Amino acid sequence: MSENPYLSVHSLTKYIKRKFEADPYLRNVFVKGELSNVKIHPSGHIYFTLKDDKSRIQSAMFRSAAGLLKFKPEEGMKVLITGDVNVYESSGQYQLYVQSMQPDGVGALYLAFEQLKKELAKEGLFDARWKQQLPLLPRKIGVITAQSGAAIRDICSTIQRRYPLAEICLFPAIVQGPQAVPSIVNALSLAESYSSIDVLIIGRGGGSIEDLWAFNEEEVARAIFSCRIPIISAVGHETDTTIADFVADLRAPTPTAAAELAVPSREELFERILERKRSIYVSFSNQIKHERKRLTNYQQSYPMQFPERLYRPFTEKLTGIEERLLRSRNELTANRKAEHDRLQRMLSFYSPLQRIKEEGRKTDMAVERMTRAMHNDLRKQFDQFNSAIRMLKALNPLDVMERGFSIIYKEGNVANSVKQLEVGETVQVRLQDGTIETKIKAITMNDEGDN
Incomplete structure (x- = not known):
C-alpha cells in the first residue's frame, strides 16, 4: 500500500503563491472599488479593504508608493487602483498590493486640494480675525518668487511706476517642482528675519495645477500663516486659486495686481493730499466765518451795546457794602470808647494806688521781722554746733592717745x-x-x- 504524499501548510501556500506570481494577468491589474477600513500606519504604509457590492479584497500600499499620493485615502472613497495580486504567506490569504491610486471621477490633485482646504479651514487658518492690515505707506517690500520669472518684472515695474519711494527686496525661491516647497519656506523664514520688511508678496505666474501645486502644500500654508509680516498672495492668473490665497492676509489675482495692492498710487496720493488740503481750507474758512458771525452777534448784543449796565448792579452792591462797613466801624469805635471810660471811672473810684502803698509798707515790716528771727535762729544753731564739736573732740580716742594712751x-x-x-x-x-x-x-x- 503506497503512502499518499502530504504537503505542509507552508509548502502548499508557497505553491499557490508561485501560481499567482506566474499568472501574467495578476502582475499588473486595474481595479476600481470603494475604500473600507482604511488604516494609515505610522511607518507610512496604508492598509485597507477594497470592495464593491458583491466582493472585497484585502489591500496594502507600502510607503514608497503611498508617499507619492497627493490626497489622503479616506473611508468610503471611490478609487482607481493599479497593482498586483499575490498571496500573503503568513495568513494564506491573497491580497492586492497597490502601486498607484487615484480618485474615481475626480482628479487626485483636486481632491488633495479640497481635503487640505477643509482641514485648514477647520483649524481656523482662513479666519478673518488672523488677517493683518497692510501698511498705508510701506518703505520696504519683500518679494518671494523666481528670480528670473515674469512675475518679478511685473511687480518691480508696477511699484516703480506707482510708488518709487518703496524699496524692493527679492528673496529668490523655486516656485515649481519637488524643491519648491522647502525653497519657499526658507525664503519666508529669511524674509521674516529682516525686521525692516513692511509687506511681502509671494507668488508666481500662471500655469497648470501641477505647476502651481507648491502653493497648495500644507507646509507652505502653515509657514504663511505663522509669518508676522503681512502677506499678499499672487499665484497664477485670476482664475487660479491656491491654498496660499486663503491663508495669506490678502489675495491678488495676478502679481501685477499684488504690487498695486501693496503700494499706493503716486497720482492717487497727490490727489488725496490736494483733496485733504481743499477740505482743510474749506473747513477753516467755514470755521472762521462761523466765529466771525459769533463775534458780530456778541458785539451787537444788548450787554455789549450798554456795558455799564452789566456792572451797575455790582457797583451799587459794592457801595452798599462800603456804607455798612463804615457804620459798623463807627459803632464799634464808639462802643469801645464807652467801655474804656467806664473802666477808667471804676479805677478812679477804688483808688488802688494808695492800697498798693499800704500793702508795700506791711510787706517791708514783715520782711524785717523775718530777717531778725532768721539771724537769731542761726546764732542758736551755731552755738549748739560748736558745743557738739567740743564734746566730740573730748570723747575722740585719738585725742586721748596724744596724752600717751593706746x-x-x-x-x-x-x-x-x-x-x-x-x-x-x-x-x-x-x-x-x-x-x-x-x-x-x-x-x-x-x-x-x-x-
Missing part, C-alpha cells in the same frame, strides 16, 4: 579686759601715730579695789 586689738576687736587675753598671744597696739604688734609675756590682774 588701744589693744585682738583679732581685729578692741580688748578692754585682761581676761580676754592669754600669755603668748600676739596682739596689735594702736598708738597715736601707728600700730605695733607684740606678744604677751605676762598678765597681771588688778585688785578688786583698784580702779
Whole structure:
C-alpha cells in the first residue's frame, strides 16, 4: 500500500503563491472599488479593504508608493487602483498590493486640494480675525518668487511706476517642482528675519495645477500663516486659486495686481493730499466765518451795546457794602470808647494806688521781722554746733592717745579686759601715730579695789 504524499501548510501556500506570481494577468491589474477600513500606519504604509457590492479584497500600499499620493485615502472613497495580486504567506490569504491610486471621477490633485482646504479651514487658518492690515505707506517690500520669472518684472515695474519711494527686496525661491516647497519656506523664514520688511508678496505666474501645486502644500500654508509680516498672495492668473490665497492676509489675482495692492498710487496720493488740503481750507474758512458771525452777534448784543449796565448792579452792591462797613466801624469805635471810660471811672473810684502803698509798707515790716528771727535762729544753731564739736573732740580716742594712751586689738576687736587675753598671744597696739604688734609675756590682774 503506497503512502499518499502530504504537503505542509507552508509548502502548499508557497505553491499557490508561485501560481499567482506566474499568472501574467495578476502582475499588473486595474481595479476600481470603494475604500473600507482604511488604516494609515505610522511607518507610512496604508492598509485597507477594497470592495464593491458583491466582493472585497484585502489591500496594502507600502510607503514608497503611498508617499507619492497627493490626497489622503479616506473611508468610503471611490478609487482607481493599479497593482498586483499575490498571496500573503503568513495568513494564506491573497491580497492586492497597490502601486498607484487615484480618485474615481475626480482628479487626485483636486481632491488633495479640497481635503487640505477643509482641514485648514477647520483649524481656523482662513479666519478673518488672523488677517493683518497692510501698511498705508510701506518703505520696504519683500518679494518671494523666481528670480528670473515674469512675475518679478511685473511687480518691480508696477511699484516703480506707482510708488518709487518703496524699496524692493527679492528673496529668490523655486516656485515649481519637488524643491519648491522647502525653497519657499526658507525664503519666508529669511524674509521674516529682516525686521525692516513692511509687506511681502509671494507668488508666481500662471500655469497648470501641477505647476502651481507648491502653493497648495500644507507646509507652505502653515509657514504663511505663522509669518508676522503681512502677506499678499499672487499665484497664477485670476482664475487660479491656491491654498496660499486663503491663508495669506490678502489675495491678488495676478502679481501685477499684488504690487498695486501693496503700494499706493503716486497720482492717487497727490490727489488725496490736494483733496485733504481743499477740505482743510474749506473747513477753516467755514470755521472762521462761523466765529466771525459769533463775534458780530456778541458785539451787537444788548450787554455789549450798554456795558455799564452789566456792572451797575455790582457797583451799587459794592457801595452798599462800603456804607455798612463804615457804620459798623463807627459803632464799634464808639462802643469801645464807652467801655474804656467806664473802666477808667471804676479805677478812679477804688483808688488802688494808695492800697498798693499800704500793702508795700506791711510787706517791708514783715520782711524785717523775718530777717531778725532768721539771724537769731542761726546764732542758736551755731552755738549748739560748736558745743557738739567740743564734746566730740573730748570723747575722740585719738585725742586721748596724744596724752600717751593706746588701744589693744585682738583679732581685729578692741580688748578692754585682761581676761580676754592669754600669755603668748600676739596682739596689735594702736598708738597715736601707728600700730605695733607684740606678744604677751605676762598678765597681771588688778585688785578688786583698784580702779
